Amino acid sequence: MAEINYSALGGHISSGKPSAVYLIGGEDGYLRRRSLDMLKEKYMPDVLPEFNYTEFDGSDCTVDEIAAAVETLPMMAERRMVVVKDMDAAAISAEQYRKLETFLGSVGSNDSCVLIFFNVSVKASAKSGDKQGAMRSLIKKAGTVINCKTPTAAEITDILLSEASNINAQISRADAAYMVERCGSDITNLLSELTKLHSLCQSQGDGRITRAAIDANTTQSVDVKAYLLASNVIAGKRRDAYRIMEELFDERTEPVAVLAIMSGAFIDLYRAKLASGQRKTADDMATLFGEEYKGKEKRLSFSFRDCRRYSPTLLRNWCTMLCRTDAALKSSRVDGKILMEKLLAEMFAAAEAAR
Secondary structure, eight states, X not given: OEEEEGGGHHHHHHTSSOOSEEEEESSOHHHHHHHHHHHHHHHSOSSOHHHHEEEEETTSOOHHHHHHHHHSOXXXXXXXXXXXXXXXXXXXXXXXXXXXXXXXHHGGGOOSEEEEEEOSSOXXXXXXXXXXXXXXXXXXXXXXXXXXXXXXXXXXXXXHHHHHHHTTOBOOHHHHHHHHHHHOSOHHHHHHHHHHHHHHHHHXXXXXXXXXXXHHHOXXXXXXXXXXHHHHHHHTOHHHHHHHHHHHHHTTOOHHHHHHHHHHHHHHHHHHHHHHHTTOOHXXXXXXXXXXXXXXXXXXXXXXXXXXXXXXXXXXXXXXXXXXXXXXXXXXXXXXXXXXXXXXXXXXXXXXHTO
């Protein structure tokens, strides 16, 4: 029938009759959980839920058990609800998979039950050639696939503003967007920070969440700090770069995690340099690499701005240093902090030599 994203789910629910079967998947855990909550809020039977609601662990149930629950008539209610969590079609036996295919081929005609396959941790594959992808296609044909893709920064800002409205917190769109930039894209963490700020600002003033309050009472995410570390290396700000690295180590951040984010920033810079040489734009690059740059459009534009100041040779040398340090972190017994400090010294030295 359809595949929709999270932002379209509200409209789907309000449009009328539910689908017989749903698959909730995608990269974002918060949006997956929220999608399930929304379906439950609308379609969970109010009458005798202990008889009209069944939940299965998809790794420890049979297709026959699911089918029996779906085909059971509701008790004093319009419909039943059955939720199957983390069923990995690729992991079940060939016999069970054949039964699953047959069952999903007929489930669309059942209007007395809402069946939901919910991926807590297993991501539904979009590849048409594997079992999980085939299961996705069958559910899409019989019902609705809800694809909870990684939201863009603008979409996360909308979610933050929506929650602010729900709890009567006062925050401007500009400051909500700043919170996303500062605290990272983890929606669960952002909503927790929002609740904390709302409580603090109510107790200390007129309740409005200001940028000063955000700076004073929230913590920059590891992703943001590691990206700022890379930005300071690119800008030649030696003291700031070492300060941020010390903060990350004080917070017990794994060196390999810091390096991974740093590497992404420098790879973006190198790609932008090569793209600029071919008269390509940030939009061209985002189109070429697709999902890799979704939600990172602003940082990509910074890469195109900054790459003009550096030669392809220097950018290539920086990437080589990052790659060499990555190998050392994963294979050497040398302390990771020492390896990262050595990396920064080498990168600053290379930049000075290239001037």
